[in-house]
Amino acid sequence: MIIVMEHNSTREQLDRVVKYIENRGLKAQINNGTVLDVVAVLGDKTQLNAESIAAMDGVYEVKKIQEPYKLVSRAAHPEDTVISFPNGVKVGGLERPVLMVGPCSVEKDFEGLLKVATAAKEMGCQFLRGGAFKPRTSPYDFQGLEEKGLQYLAQAREKTGLLVVTEVMDTMDIALLCKYADVLQVGARNMQNFKLLKALGRIKKPIMIKRGPAATIKEFLLAAEYVVSNGNPNVILCERGVKGFDNQFTRNVLDISAVPIIRKYSHLPIIVDPSHATGKRFLIEPMGKAALISGAHGLMFEVHHDPDNALCDGAQSLNIEQFKETAKAFNKLIGRIDYDNKNNK
Numbered sequence: 001m002i003i004v005m006e007h008n009s010t011r012e013q014l015d016r017v018v019k020y021i022e023n024r025g026l027k028a029q030i031n032n033g034t035v036l037d038v039v040a041v042l043g044d045k046t047q048l049n050a051e052s053i054a055a056m057d058g059v060y061e062v063k064k065i066q067e068p069y070k071l072v073s074r075a076a077h078p079e080d081t082v083i084s085f086p087n088g089v090k091v092g093g094l095e096r097p098v099l100m101v102g103p104c105s106v107e108k109d110f111e112g113l114l115k116v117a118t119a120a121k122e123m124g125c126q127f128l129r130g131g132a133f134k135p136r137t138s139p140y141d142f143q144g145l146e147e148k149g150l151q152y153l154a155q156a157r158e159k160t161g162l163l164v165v166t167e168v169m170d171t172m173d174i175a176l177l178c179k180y181a182d183v184l185q186v187g188a189r190n191m192q193n194f195k196l197l198k199a200l201g202r203i204k205k206p207i208m209i210k211r212g213p214a215a216t217i218k219e220f221l222l223a224a225e226y227v228v229s230n231g232n233p234n235v236i237l238c239e240r241g242v243k244g245f246d247n248q249f250t251r252n253v254l255d256i257s258a259v260p261i262i263r264k265y266s267h268l269p270i271i272v273d274p275s276h277a278t279g280k281r282f283l284i285e286p287m288g289k290a291a292l293i294s295g296a297h298g299l300m301f302e303v304h305h306d307p308d309n310a311l312c313d314g315a316q317s318l319n320i321e322q323f324k325e326t327a328k329a330f331n332k333l334i335g336r337i338d339y340d341n342k343n344n345k
């Protein structure tokens with residue numbers, strides 16, 4: 001932490017700041033500049049209140065050097081986190097980007113879900129996504145099949161070998177979800193549900209946290225810090241767009257720069273969801289490619305066997321034929337083009 005004094009601050013004001021620091025067992029290193037005095041604080045700053053120091057007479061500003069997201073920061077942990085699944089799939093670091101696809105919500109037509117899962121496997125995807133507990137803006141919209149939906153996902157996994165990603169909305173459902181899912185997704189609306197994040201820190205399953213629609217990158221990383229600091233290091237981040245001022249053409253604004261920024265400042269895997277970011281199926285491929293080129297560790301997007309009749313998010317879902325073309329384009333970019341190898345990881 002660096003404390004910058006005002007140019008006209010007095011010796012007494014500087015002494016008071018130094019005393020405040022030393023009284024808390026820390027060391028104050030004073031640098032008397034020609035214009036400004038600067039105090040560098042050395043030691044464990046957890047007991048120090050930056051706002052109180054900033055409010056002291058003679059203080060111009062307080063700059064924190066270390067970020068508050070300690071555990072997820074690259075400074076604290078230079079090596080990439082790579083999450084390994086029992087079937088050999090790996091997410092993060094220098095591993096090849098993964099593809100997570102499936103309908104927005106699991107619907108009662110199991111055969112439809114299976115068609116999507118079969119196509120996903122055929123195209124070398126690693127994960128089947130689908131919500132069984134759905135966060136919907138309107139209470140009158142389809143809320144998900146709950147356990148029945150989880151069973152469908154598990155049956156599709158049984159038949160295809162794909163890993164299952166599905167959303168957790170409530171601490172009460174964690175045990176049930178753990179029975180069926182390989183990755184528990186925290187939806188954008190729940191990114192700052194701290195009770196949920198803490199509870200997910202106490203389990204071992206990988207957690208995927210989606211960026212809140214109005215969350216800064218710092219808040220996004222702090223959400224991950226909640227999970228990691230409570231004991232679960234297996235966190236994947238997912239950029240899914242933030243609210244902008246122009247929603248005429250896209251649902252959200254995809255913050256592609258979040259990808260290299262997170263790769264620079266954190267060791268956690270970061271994937272991108274071009275479906276929720278844009279709301280438009282024709283934007284999945286270009287935005288997905290942009291994400292891959294920017295260094296995303298994977299993509300998650302929506303695929304439905306009959307998007308026109310989907311109960312949720314049909315407009316941002318590809319049908320199976322479109323999906324196959326799009327997956328080919330992504331695989332070409334990723335370098336995963338061996339369609340005949342059924343053991344593609």
Ligand code: PEP
Nearest residue numbers: 131187188189210240276
């Ligand atoms: C989802 O992925 O199913 C979803 C609801 O997305 P988000 O939380 O990003 O809105």
Ligand code: MN
Nearest residue numbers: 104302312313
């Ligand atoms: Mn959706």
